[in-house]
Every structure is written in structure tokens, then in C-alpha cells.
Amino acid sequence: MKKLFPSTLYTSGPIRNGLVFLLFTLLAFFLRYPSFGYTAIDWDEITYSLIGEGWLQGKLPFRDLWDIKPIGIYIIYFIIHGLLGFSIFAIRLSTLFVVVCSAFIIWLLLRHSNRTFAIAAGFGFLILFSFFLNGLSGNTELFYLCFETIGVWFLFYGKKQYRLLSPLAFGFAFIIKYNTAFDILGFYLLHLYLHRRILFRNPKSFLGYSLFYSVAILPFLVSTIWVFSVGLGDSFLETHKILFSNYAKKVTFLEKIGSLQTYPILAILVSVQMGTFVLYLWKKKVPKILLISFLWTLTAFLAATWTGYFFEHYYLPMIVPTVIGSSFLFRFIKSNFFPKYKQEIIVLIAFLILIPVAVFVRKRVIKLSKVYPDIAKEIYVDIENQKVDPRPVFVAKGTHGIYSLFKQIPINRVIQPGNFTDQSNAKAMFIDNEEIKLKVIENKPGLILFCDMDVFQNPISSYDASWNQDLLVFYYEYIRKEYQYFKTYFPNCHVYLKNGLLSR
Structure with a gap:
């Protein structure tokens, strides 16, 4: 003993x-x-x-x-x-x-x-x-x-x-x-x-x-x-x-x-x-x-x-x-x-x-x-396989762990996407929609991650009152105009790449 x-x-x-x-x-x-x-x-x-x-x-x-x-x-x-x-x-x-x-x-x-x-x-x-x-x-x-x-x-x-x-x-x-x-x-x-x-x-x-x-x-x-x-x-x-x-x-x-x-x-x-x-x-x-x-x-x-x-x-x-x-x-x-x-x-x-x-x-x-798929890593690997560098990336809604994988600091001041896409959070946190819009337009992200709603498949009328309407309408219009859909394994998390990025 x-x-x-x-x-x-x-x-x-x-x-x-x-x-x-x-x-x-x-x-x-x-x-x-x-x-x-x-x-x-x-x-x-x-x-x-x-x-x-x-x-x-x-x-x-x-x-x-x-x-x-x-x-x-x-x-x-x-x-x-x-x-x-x-x-x-x-x-x-x-x-x-x-x-x-x-x-x-x-x-x-x-x-x-x-x-x-x-x-x-x-x-x-x-x-x-x-x-x-x-x-x-x-x-x-x-x-x-x-x-x-x-x-x-x-x-x-x-x-x-x-x-x-x-x-x-x-x-x-x-x-x-x-x-x-x-x-x-x-x-x-x-x-x-x-x-x-x-x-x-x-x-x-x-x-x-x-x-x-x-x-x-x-x-x-x-x-x-x-x-x-x-x-x-x-x-x-x-x-x-x-x-x-x-x-x-x-x-x-x-x-x-x-x-x-x-x-x-x-x-x-x-x-x-x-x-x-x-x-x-x-x-x-x-x-x-x-x-x-x-x-x-x-x-x-x-x-x-x-x-x-x-x-x-x-x-x-x-x-x-x-x-x-x-x-x-x-x-x-x-x-x-x-x-x-x-x-x-x-x-x-x-x-x-x-x-x-x-x-x-x-x-x-x-x-x-197995229970909680590593969405950020899977998306990162898919992008890496395309031999493109989409930085700066922007998470409009979804997992912001992807920033860490791309070794990038967010372009926007407010870190957590849930704080500015959800209407109640945006109101409680005094979110400035115009500031976020300006950051996106100025930085022209090569990749936008937008979970829970596919802007190419869902009409704008699909947004209900729980969303930050003003900001999401901007995303809807901006993404449809400037980006193309990039298919990944996750049906509920949508990746949009800047037009022309994949052809470089």
C-alpha cells in the first residue's frame, strides 16, 4: 500500500x-x-x-x-x-x-x-x-x-x-x-x-x-x-x-x-x-x-x-x-x-x-x-481548400469563432453578432446600425457569414419582428448585389463570397 x-x-x-x-x-x-x-x-x-x-x-x-x-x-x-x-x-x-x-x-x-x-x-x-x-x-x-x-x-x-x-x-x-x-x-x-x-x-x-x-x-x-x-x-x-x-x-x-x-x-x-x-x-x-x-x-x-x-x-x-x-x-x-x-x-x-x-x-x-459540429472550422477548411484568402471576413449572424481561425480582428466595434441582429438585444445594447453598415461598406469583406436565413432563397418578407429589421434589410440588399453563395456542409449557416473572389 x-x-x-x-x-x-x-x-x-x-x-x-x-x-x-x-x-x-x-x-x-x-x-x-x-x-x-x-x-x-x-x-x-x-x-x-x-x-x-x-x-x-x-x-x-x-x-x-x-x-x-x-x-x-x-x-x-x-x-x-x-x-x-x-x-x-x-x-x-x-x-x-x-x-x-x-x-x-x-x-x-x-x-x-x-x-x-x-x-x-x-x-x-x-x-x-x-x-x-x-x-x-x-x-x-x-x-x-x-x-x-x-x-x-x-x-x-x-x-x-x-x-x-x-x-x-x-x-x-x-x-x-x-x-x-x-x-x-x-x-x-x-x-x-x-x-x-x-x-x-x-x-x-x-x-x-x-x-x-x-x-x-x-x-x-x-x-x-x-x-x-x-x-x-x-x-x-x-x-x-x-x-x-x-x-x-x-x-x-x-x-x-x-x-x-x-x-x-x-x-x-x-x-x-x-x-x-x-x-x-x-x-x-x-x-x-x-x-x-x-x-x-x-x-x-x-x-x-x-x-x-x-x-x-x-x-x-x-x-x-x-x-x-x-x-x-x-x-x-x-x-x-x-x-x-x-x-x-x-x-x-x-x-x-x-x-x-x-x-x-x-x-x-x-x-x-459529434453533438456540436465545429461550424467555424468546417467552413474555414472549405475556404482553405479553394486556395483563396477572403479576409477581411464579416460575421453578420452566426459563429464568430471564424475570426480566430482567419487570425483576424472583427471589422465592427460590437463583437457578438447576436447583439446586433436580434431586435431586443440591439435595443438593449444601444446598437448603432449606421456604424455597422458603414464598417461593412468601407471594408468590403471577402466573406460574409449569415446563419439562420439564406438571403438568396428567402424573400425579405420572411424577416419577423424579432430581427433588427433595418440592419437585416441592409444585409439582404448588400449581399444579393455584391456576393455569391458558397455551399458548405451546414444547411443553416450560409457563406457568401465576394463576386469574383473564386475566379482569382
């Missing part, structure tokens, strides 16, 4: 830490590698990628390339493409590193209070995160979750001289996505509660705690000062006006609770965690990390549902606290029913359960390309 589980896994030191990190990396690579060649698992990741690469090319976010997300995610992709180049592979490699870091912090958080299942919890997190389609993408949740786990570690368990890293990590999480405020506030309130005796003995110490917590605002202040100093203030304020006025949808609290039934695996985990918390509460011996994870799940749920939209990736941050909390059920079972079993045997049993689950999840990831 010692050969299977070296003593270095259970003793302190850099060798042990490095070995655990390596194990997590190998599992993450095993699970996620089949998705590395997929162009756009989620359209948001392509938006961030294009803005990050555009920034490297001198096109500033908010002004030259626009979306409504906070600046932190653009900084992340600015760094990714600056270090690894402008490619889909760079995104996939970065997401692998980030989820491994999150798993490693989970292990750090559990290694003292639930040592037997700490590694298994890290493995469980990697498996669950890869099970969800959006868990494979480079979305905001994946990155801010890593910063949050780092912040939790330094706030509740870090050495005193490094504790300032906690609010800084929370601050970076906040500028990636603002709904992290729910989690951060919850962590701070719990931290105050755990230090209540100090506060009661010395009420003036509250000022020191407040100053410490306020460090979290520094990343936002610094980034905002930079935004205004380079003349992006108006565009920056425009995005925040949209974000806080037009974006949220009104739903009841019961509807939010009911949204969990859409994700049954997560709902089961939440139920297990809550039941486990009640068990330990009944025993009057609640470990600190179990209490943290309980509150974290509640705040993560509030963050996931605050907009009223129940997208899968909104719920992904709940995986970390639910995995941490659920792991204590196994500790409870072991200590109460199998106390004589050695730690190594229990770990072996846990791994024998997790390994086939990991194989199942990997097979599910492999099926990704």
Missing part, C-alpha cells in the same frame, strides 16, 4: 505539493485534451479572445472593440495571447492551467481538516468541471473562480505576512465579473464572525479589518483610472449603464430555486452538502472549511441567479464549495462506520470510483464534436 501511496502525499514539503499538482495536471489533461481543437465551445470565450488580441494590436476595449463585460476578463486574454499567441490552443492550455490551480487550492483547503479525501475532492472537482460543456470553455466563471479560491485560502488559512494577497485576489475576481461581490461580502462577514471575540475585546480593531477588506477595491480603482486616463470613460460608462439597467430579467426566488432542476448533478451535490452540514451541526462539530463552503454555496447561488438568466456557466462556480462540503460526508461515514480502515485503503476505494467516472467524462468530451 505504501508503494501505491507514497508518504510524500501525506507529509508537508515542496515535493508533496509538486506531486499533487502534477497528478491534477495529468487528470485535467486526460479529461480536457479532446476539446483542445474545438474552435468555440462558448461564444463568450471568442469575444474575450478577440478583444484581448485586438488590445495587443492597439485596438482598445470598450472604444474600438466592445462588449459589456468588466475589463478584467480582457486583461486575462491580453495576457494569454501575449504569452502564448493568438490561437484556440492558447485558450485551451490556459483553461487547463486555471482549473488545475483551483483543484490544487481545494486540496490545500482540505488537507488538514479532511486529509483522507482532499486529493479525491480535487479529482472530483476536475471531473465535474469537465463534465459540463461550459466547464471546458474559457469563460469568466472559470477564471474568477480560481482567484476566489486563492482569496479564500489566504483569508482563512494563509500566513499572516501573505494575508494581504486575499483581498487582492478577490479584487481581481471582481473586475472579471461583478457578481463575485456576493461571494466576497459573504467571505468578509464570515471572517468577521470567526474573529468576533477579538472585535468584542477591542471594538476599534474593526477599523483595521475594514481597511484590510477594502484592499479588494484596488484592482477596480486602478483599472478604472487607466480607462478614463486613455479616453475610454464614455464607452466604459455606456457598458455599465447597459449592464445594470437593461440586462437583468425579473424572476421570483422560487423560480431561481427551481432552476437547479436543470442541472441535476449540481442539485444532488448541493443536497448532499446541505445534509452533511446538518449532520455536523447536529454533532456540534462543524469544521471551519465546511462552514465556509456552506456559505460559499449560498452566495455562489445568488451570484448565479441574480440576472434572472439561468445559463449553465453561471452555476459552475458552485462546484468548488459543493465538492468541498460534500467531501465531509465521506469523512463522517469513515469516522463513524469504518474507523479501523487505514487512510490508504479509503483513498484507494475513492480512486477506484473516480477513475471510471473520469473515463466516462472523457468519452463525453470526445462526443463534443
